[in-house]
Amino acid sequence: xxxxxxxxxxxxxxxxxxxxxxxxxxxxxxxxxxxxxxxxxxxxxxxxxxxxxxxxxxxxxxxxxxxxxxxxxxxxxxxxxxxxxxxxxxxxxxxxxxxxxxxxxxxxxxxxxxxxxxxxxxxxx
Ligand SMILES: [Mg+2]
Numbered sequence: 016x017x018x019x020x021x022x023x024x025x026x027x028x029x030x031x032x033x034x035x036x037x038x039x040x041x042x043x044x045x046x047x048x049x050x051x052x053x054x055x056x057x058x059x060x061x062x063x064x065x066x067x068x069x070x071x072x073x074x075x076x077x078x079x080x081x082x083x084x085x086x087x088x089x090x091x092x093x094x095x096x097x098x099x100x101x102x103x104x105x106x107x108x109x110x111x112x113x114x115x116x117x118x119x120x121x122x123x124x125x126x127x128x129x130x131x132x133x134x135x136x137x138x139x140x
Contacts, residue, residue, distance in 0.1 A: 017041065017042060017043040018042050018043065018063040018064065018135055019042070019043045019044075019045065019060055019061075019062040019063050019064075020037055020042045020043070020044050020045070020062055020063065020064045020065070020066065020131065021044075021045045021046075021047065021053065021056055021057055021060060021062040021064070021065045021066070022034055022037075022044060022045070022046045022047070022065075022066045023046075023047045023048075023049070023050065023052070023053030023056075023065065023066065023067045023068055023071070023076065023079065024046070024047075024048070024066070024068040024071070024097065025048050025049055025068060025070075025071040025072060026068070027048075029068075029120070029122075030046050030048065032124065033066060033122070033127070034046055036124055036127055036128065037127070037128070037131065040128045040131075042131070045060055045062065048071075049071050049072065049073040049074055050067075050071055050073060050074025050075055050076060050078055050079030051073060051074045051079070053065070053067065053074075053076075053079045054074070054079050054082050054083060057083055057089055057092060058083075058086075058088070058089060061089070061092070062092065063093070063135055064093050064095065064131060064134055064135055065083075065092055065093065065094045065095065066095050066097055066118070067079060067080055067094050067095065067096060067097060067114075068097045068098075069096055069097065069098040069109075070098070070099065076096065076097070077112065080094050080096070080112070080113065080114060081112075081113070084113040093115040093116075093134060093135075094113070094114050094115055095114065095115055095116040095117065095118055095134060096109040096112075096114040096116070096117045096118070097118050097119075097120060097122075098117070098118075098119055098120065099119065099120040099121075105117070105119075115134065116130075116134050118130065
């Protein structure tokens with residue numbers, strides 16, 4: 016069975032790049048360009064993994080994630096924070112906010128499939 020991945024990212028280049036890489040690696044990929052669309056698609060598709068950009072116009076990734084985490088129907092979804100403002104302590108901040116993982120941009124495209132595979136396999140503690 017194909018794993019479903021939802022990419023929520025406002026930057027079109029990134030969105031297409033991530034989609035192409037993950038599609039190439041056999042995943043079923045859906046994309047959203049802001050937090051609101053991301054929440055709607057997450058509820059509809061119940062993806063195995065969500066890659067959620069943090070900085071987006073309209074509804075940002077923190078808000079979208081908080082909505083999904085606060086809803087019992089979607090609270091179990093694995094959400095990875097994508098952020099371009101990599102700073103010391105950020106990772107801990109995002110994990111504390113309920114994100115399953117953290118990835119800082121620019122993403123190493125060769126590493127992305129391996130990371131996604133790991134996130135899909137590892138069960139939450
Ligand atoms: Mg962004």
